[in-house]
Amino acid sequence: MNTKTVRSLAAATALLGFSAISAGAQDVPAGYPADYAAIIEAAKKEGTVSIYTSTDAAQSQKLQDAFTAKYGIKIAYNDLGTNGAYNQVISEAAASQVTADVVWSSAMDLQMTLIQDGYGVEYKSPEASHLPQWANYKDTLYATTIEPIGVIYNTKALTEDKLPKTYADLITFLKDNKGELQGKVATFDPEKSGSGFLNHSNDAKNRPDFWDLAKAMGEDGVKIYSSSGGMKETVVSGENVIAINIIGSYALDWVKESPNLGVHFATDYTPAFSRLALVTKGAPHPNAAKLFVDFMLSKEGQSMLAEGGLPSVREDVTAGLNIKTLNERVGGGLKPIAVDEGVLEYMDQMKRVQFLNDWKAALGR
Template identity: 30%
Template sequence: MKLTTLSVMAGLFAGIAGFAQAQEVPAGYPADYSKIIEGSRAESGLMIYSNMADNNWQPILKGFSAKYPWVKVETIDLGSGTVHSRWEAEKGSKSRTADVLVSGANDRWAAYGKDGLMEDYKSPEIAQLPEFAYPYPGVNVLSTDPLVITYNAALLPDTQRPKGFASLVAAATADPDTFTGKITTYDAARNSFGLSAWWSYMDKKGEQGWSDLRKIGPMIRGETSGGPMNEKIATGEYLMGIAVSGITIFPRLEQPGGEILGFAFPDDGTIMMLRGMGIPKGAANPNSAKLFIDYALSQEGQTLVGKGGLVPYREDVPEDQVRYTFQKISEIVGKDNIITAGFDQRLITEAGPFVEKWNAAIAGK
């Protein structure tokens, strides 16, 4: 768990300038939005529970704090499931808890949408976003992050580097001695992120997807986090990973030794994970939380989301300022090959039978 605090310390003139800027209602917002801005001044800051790392947060927190310098923001980096279990344990108590939740635990967001646990606040920015941006009252989408195929470029020759799931299956079944125990992915039985990803993939691919998984299931060793997957691929413990979070490998490619890793957006089905974001009902600092939600969904905020290594989805985000956008990845693999992993209620009702089928497929049955 990591705790990050970002506060803006500025001189007198900068403070005056920030105050003046804060009085302005963003263009296109309702006139009474000034009540939210002013209401935030009387609050005690903003606590965010998320599954994002410090480097993901820094650009957007810097931009937000420049716009609203009196709002002190703290983020706590947790696992996707822990974001929710911690808040659920704390809500209703007197202890300080999250004002905003951000995670990739899509089954939890589906449950919150069903049970109405998030504040029913609809951002003025929603009108500028695609339909999937606001699936339930109070449930927003912060980013759309791709799951990719990663591989060890030093150990895997060009002829065995997969471009998609089908070519990966073909390469592995043609040379099982090389690939047995050398393929990894998120274990859908042990990880809510993996459950959401693989449920969405199989929902789109149907029996063909299950058939392919059975062929290589016994060769797979499941993990619960993208970072360790990439490190083990880099050291040669694994040769490749399927459906690995792109935001964990993109920064790694730019670090020393990053050239040993390669990746591909699967050409026969790239999963795009919707990262949920919402304000819990009863949040201690609701006005500050609304300011943050709105900023994160704005053009400026989405651009900074991209600068932090996530994948923004607003159509007006300048592509030359970020690594990837949802639209750019759609162009690369084709719109028909985008599999959006959202907050389907069936993630709740079908989870048990799905995990049973998953475990059987991993065993080759």
């Protein structure tokens, strides 16, 4: 090989190397560290990311499509429900056969338990600075949405002006309209729904009159359900007139398609939960996991979630609802549940059992 050929090959190799670096650098989002290109390239080589979640695929489809289109990484999307995702992670870890890369669930208490018990890892996302302080737990657990808890009602049976304006008014409303509402009130079953348990127990911690509400629902012969969708169908059909403590992000979408369905929020107190994301310990695709979490938290990813009906936890997202515009929509009383150890209070077995016993007693069952 002559000297000229060697020089040409060296130049070509250098050019290819420069092109590869440039291509990787182009993929790095603005404001990210320069070495983030290594995570992107490693994630692409892994080729897939496995998500264990409780979020309907339809609501996250835009997010999934945008992520795959941007990075060419396939998503193994497993909707296992809140309890299912939690139990699957634990059982797989016990068998040393971890499959999930990311766990993304609305059961904030179960997600925090996974972190406390060592099933997640610390990862400081470059997007962390764009989140509210309450939305990040020690760089291990991130809030990806902000979703209000509210009421849905049958508009043929109730009109907006008759609905209670505050939490206390709701209790009075249930007591004063027993005849009209008897056997036609719905709410979550905290024994069968992780989200339902979180919603009710959060109210019990923050509202001294929660048990008055529970008793009022019991006196009206409240029916309990394991899912928001189940309650929605009964309210649309008129079997139930009102459903209390329902996932408002779902409801805000439902009312667009169901003319006889309305959504309502108390102006003084509208608690809001978040779907929390963590990277699992021993994730088979750790770089793809990090990349997916970062994309979820980015302005682009948050916009995709908001367009899918899951309000953004960031204020700079203009698609759909964000934390600021959502607060305006619910009347100014938005109360996010902080991502901290406080969500674990009722994970204590004795407290959990006591809560469920008190719940049944309040309902008269």
